[in-house]
Amino acid sequence: MTNAEIGVVLLSLRIAALVVVVSIVPGVLTGWLLARWRSPLRFVVQGVVMLPLVLPPIVTGYVLLEALGRQTWLGRAWHELTGTHLSYSTTACVVAAAVVGFPLLVESVRLAVLGVDERLEVVSRSLGRGRSSTFLRVTLPLALPGVLTGAVLAFARALGEYGATMVLAANVEGQTRQIPLAVAALLNKPGQDAAVTRLVVMSVALSFAALLGAAACSVWQRRRRGAR
């Protein structure tokens, strides 16, 4: 692997890891809300959350660009705060991948929370633990497989994200050119099949490592509680 390729892989890894870090808390909270909230309004929220899945990624990219570009209110606010531009930066890659992966995370958490026996939460409340303490001590640990799965899916999706990133972050070497963008660039050049293969293999290896890590984590949790 060339140095440039190593750079691309490391960038991809950094982006995917940041995506997980950034979206895990809102993702878990949203998934929990969607699982436990009885109001029909939840379908609206669910629909909005799912948008990035159903929109063609390029469209998601344009929507994000319209919202976060340098000309926009949000884009300017970001510039005020950080002194850098959001679009066309590594941050933009993270934002694009996080948005696209968000529905996967949320739906995983939602499903897992649905599988948690509500009566356990009731018992926790009656033992004097409030709503948030109950969430942290009962719901979240029991929904852990879903949280892990969601994190792995979001991670994997970030490793494979092309469309939205290409629009919001553009394909700039060293800054936004993660694996899929690099692959796209390589495919535009003749005779780069070997490099493409190397990058793709690295990407698969990373996501497989994430998968195994998550599996180890849930096995460890199960082991810790001595289950079958």
Next chain:
Amino acid sequence: MTNAEIGVVLLSLRIAALVVVVSIVPGVLTGWLLARWRSPLRFVVQGVVMLPLVLPPIVTGYVLLEALGRQTWLGRAWHELTGTHLSYSTTACVVAAAVVGFPLLVESVRLAVLGVDERLEVVSRSLGRGRSSTFLRVTLPLALPGVLTGAVLAFARALGEYGATMVLAANVEGQTRQIPLAVAALLNKPGQDAAVTRLVVMSVALSFAALLGAAACSVWQRRRRGAR
């Protein structure tokens, strides 16, 4: 909306529906297997299933084209059987979208099956129902929220699928030009924003309808069993 646009939307709908129809059975079975199979080999299967998520969609497209193109063994077999080529056909769109959406379906089912109390399956077995009967009568109905979520995710993903489809199915008017391909083509020309918006809105409406349909389905199931 122009007639061409209506055609595009209907084609998209058909493809997304076919994706769900085609992948639901293998998806549910795979999800079940991954949830209940104790062997460490399951991680390999899980990794393979997740590949389309982590691979850049174009790469997935090329891999599929290499596997199913008309030069290949599979492509020829398909030609023998159906008299048509798989690549660049509506079927190709379905295949591409099904492959890309498969991990979402599988992981949803897996999570939901993980949430089903295994002791219920044990009781079912002891009452004289075999493995498959138990699956159909106990596991599947109890995992229904996950199956529905998985189906909706796969449906939505099919509506938004661009990268793999572009390579495997390309843009053939009337046959493979679903919403994302049409949108991509429109975005290549200046001044087509209105048409793009129309198509995107339709796509969002379709997936929202699917979401509501699934919600109604699971409410109906819960109502039918008279739960809270």
Next chain:
Amino acid sequence: GSGDEDGLVVYAAASLTDVAEKLVGGEGRVAVGASSALARQILEGAPADVFVSASNHWVDVVAGAGWAAGEPRVLARNRLVCIAATDSALVGVLPGDLAAALPPDARVAIADEGVPAGEYVRQSLAATGDLAALRPRLVGQADVRGVLAAVAGGHVDAGFVYRTDALASDRVVVLFELDPTTHAPVEIVGLALTAEGVELLATWSAVPARAILREAGFGVGHP
């Protein structure tokens, strides 16, 4: 670059990836993508210094929106060719006979609508009257590289690409060239978006740059 700390940024059409990177060398970085996507990004304030497109179309849009720092500049010319796999039975076919020579369920790859190459080819086929016969066989690809890959992989029987692309692959042969008079001239247009971009663009008229372009198969020199 335009307020950016680390060097120049050149936005180049996907079909120019290779040559753009060579042209820029170590002086900056290249962002590649569909001309349309690049143009929209520039319109949204992307930090590009130079925009290199395979057609005037989006260059005009960008310039029209007031982002230009100089005049559009034709860097090179290209031609369109019809290609097939090296072992194709179509080798030797004449331009007008393509439709008739194709086997019954044959496919012909073409760059998608809106993509410059796709627009030029459609223009040409329409002018020669072959479009109607070929239309049911056309398979739209995201860009000319997609066309090239489809032909090289044997997934389609023939395809239309730039001459430069055809030269870059040894798995395809050129069946014939499209008559340049039947479509608008294929010009690689550069547009400077910043003062630094103007300087960079100026160097691309120099001899070394022209050598790079020529080596890649582009037509350079004065029309």
Next chain:
Amino acid sequence: MITADVTHRFGGFTLDVSFESSGPVVGVFGRSGSGKSTLLSAIAGVVRSPVARVNVDGVTLADRPGGVWLPPDKRGLALVTQDPLLFPHLTTRGNLTYAPGADAALTSDRGRQIVDVLRLEPLLDRNAAVLSGGEQQRVALGRALLSEPRMLLLDEPVSALDGELAREVLALLLEAKTTLGVPMLFVTHRASELLALADDCLVLDDGKLVAQGPPIDVLSRPRDVGVAKLVGVDNLLRLRVVEHDERAGITHLDLGAGLRLASPFCAAPVDTLVDIGVYAEDVILCRRAPDATSARNTLAATVTSLDAIDREVLVGLELGATPIRVRVTAGAVAELDLRLGEPLVALIKTTACHHLSERR
């Protein structure tokens, strides 16, 4: 001191119970499906009932529709549900120390005593999800006790425990009541638990409160067919009033075949039917009528069945035309040489005949 007024509907079932009890330990008794668990849930605040007024020791925990609704975690009522519902991701220790402050409580003297009586020591580091049924029930009870609640709400806390353990756990609860003054509301199916633990007793039937009072009163003098059935009065007889003897305080009832049963005086007119409950233990059997006895009823009887249950024998008798069941020890059977078809004499005190008011 607890007062509660609760209305809750589930489809066809309506709980509508209002009571006030000075406790401290209130037993809730009632047949399966009568609403006992629902009452506990409503008091704990884990279901939102349209009407729910709950006041424990002067603290208003809920007053709906009045607008007061403390969430369950603010009520300080530890609920032990029928299904133990341990936290499956925690060990026994994790479950026991779950409540705020329970960590310290576990290591206190009291905590050690709880662990001891409930025999939790060997389970402490085991995963709660794999405990046996009785082990789970004990952990659930320990978890509630260690949360140091304002009041305990116990739903059949010893149903899965064997005799010895159940007795010890009841003793522990008794002690919690006396030494710590923890009031309790507990559901049970067994009269003996009620008698051992409860100061006051609520009897529910079909979502309604049908009796309240000290357990001994409610159980030994059931005033109601439902309650009598529930507490296991073995002989429920519907007999015709033959005559009243107001002076002696006796009402004579017709057993058929010319036999009469002397029961405590009741107001029912002659020739109407009344319901009488007689415990199987309250009938004494003899070979021959004794010379002198305080029992007013000395009745000729025939043995129709003999069933050994436990170390007792259930003897079916025909008194006149009325079948009744009598519980005697196996020893007595041998001694009396009881055989099917044998004639015998049954002695029944007047006060052993309980008049039941008809309900429904």
Next chain:
Amino acid sequence: MITADVTHRFGGFTLDVSFESSGPVVGVFGRSGSGKSTLLSAIAGVVRSPVARVNVDGVTLADRPGGVWLPPDKRGLALVTQDPLLFPHLTTRGNLTYAPGADAALTSDRGRQIVDVLRLEPLLDRNAAVLSGGEQQRVALGRALLSEPRMLLLDEPVSALDGELAREVLALLLEAKTTLGVPMLFVTHRASELLALADDCLVLDDGKLVAQGPPIDVLSRPRDVGVAKLVGVDNLLRLRVVEHDERAGITHLDLGAGLRLASPFCAAPVDTLVDIGVYAEDVILCRRAPDATSARNTLAATVTSLDAIDREVLVGLELGATPIRVRVTAGAVAELDLRLGEPLVALIKTTACHHLSERR
């Protein structure tokens, strides 16, 4: 006829039970955590034990490591677990008709009888997930009965039912055994259920079989301290052997303060300690010693405590230096005018003193 030989390990717990019983109804008795449920699971084949030989009525259901392993659905053993585990997505009817063929069974006479006794009629179209604890237990039992199994495996089938219902359900099971010849293996904590239903009884302790035999024998003549504790022999006395009277078949034991207890002859040498179990019911109390009695032990006693439990009173006595508990009726307390500190006479038959072999 059932033979089983099962070894199963969970962490620190090992079940290792081998028995053969001609049934047809085998009771399994044992303290909480002794492995009763695990034994049932192993026989049902729902856990894979390293050693599992199970044969019911001549059919080999499992022979590991011999290589035979029928899956649970091929065994025809309906398992009713401790937790009712109804299918939450089905109605009561759906649960009852779950097993293959149960549809027809439900509408048969027998099915209607089951529905009747278990009082399932009003529950039929209710969702199983919202039933009360006792209702769920009844449905689970009905579901198993309607599956027409080769053998029923019942884990505390009536623990959540009230007295009346429990008696009726036991009667139903008794009938299933007699009229349908369905053999059963059932777990219980209550001696009365064992006596009412079981022909043979297994006593488990810490994963081992510690006693087997007809329930009456196992319960009334426990040969083992563990079993005695379990079945609730109220007085476990450790006394010194004073002298043997082989001719009379009596061993005299020292109660302290010069008092002796005549027990059945045993081989323990003089001056060694032996364990004796005496049921609280087997002691008769009198104000004065009777003129003539068959009881060999007529012992002076002092009342040290009086506790009302149920309609009985537990009287604490000091016999010499030995405290024992005696269970009498409330009536007897009044009649004898029992008070703390009063002197009394206790009559104990020699045969009421059970020698226990020490274990552990």
